[in-house]
Amino acid sequence: MAIIHATDDTFEKLVLESEKPVVVDFWATWCGPCRMVAPELEKLAEKYEGVVDVVKLDVDANPMIAGAFGIQSIPTIAFFKPGEQPRGVMGFMPLAQLEKAFGLADLVTEAA
Numbered sequence: 001m002a003i004i005h006a007t008d009d010t011f012e013k014l015v016l017e018s019e020k021p022v023v024v025d026f027w028a029t030w031c032g033p034c035r036m037v038a039p040e041l042e043k044l045a046e047k048y049e050g051v052v053d054v055v056k057l058d059v060d061a062n063p064m065i066a067g068a069f070g071i072q073s074i075p076t077i078a079f080f081k082p083g084e085q086p087r088g089v090m091g092f093m094p095l096a097q098l099e100k101a102f103g104l105a106d107l108v109t110e111a112a
Contacts, residue, residue, distance in 0.1 A: 003045050004055045008064040014055055015080050021107060023098070024086075025056045026066060026076040033092045034075045040095045041077075044104075047095070051107050 006014045006024070015022045025041050027034035045054040059066035059074055069078070069086070078088040079102040089101050099105055 003041060004053060006055045006057045006062070006065075008062040011055075011057065011062070011065045014053070018053060018080070019082060020051065020053055021079065021081040021102075022053045022055055023102065024078045024080060025054070026059050026069075026071045026074055026078065027056060028058060028060045028074055030060075031074050036092045037075045037077065040093070040098065043095045044098060048104060048107070052104065 003025075004014055015024055023041070023044060025034075025037060027037070041054050041056070044052070048054075057065055059071055073090050075092065076088050076090050077093065077098060078086045080086045087102065089098070093101065
């Protein structure tokens with residue numbers, strides 16, 4: 001599955017109204033650690049296809065959403081599960097750490 005690119009205008013529909021959990025990468029083009037996170041999120045999108053959507057939001061191009069969620073440091077990876085408060089982690093993390101931080105393995109067993 002391809003990673004979805006959100007904007008201030010599409011974030012609500014793609015993330016907040018999603019029936020599935022969504023992992024959101026708040027990033028910027030000039031951010032070195034953000035480039036390190038990108039391949040890990042591609043792996044996540046592939047591994048959890050159909051279970052979790054992966055969305056990227058460029059904070060420079062979309063300041064309204066970044067501001068609304070208080071994003072002050074990037075990369076910030078946030079996990080939005082329907083009906084729950086979003087959870088976030090800052091900085092680079094490999095796939096295994098992201099899976100653990102957000103309990104993604106549990107989602108696969110729930111979906112099975």
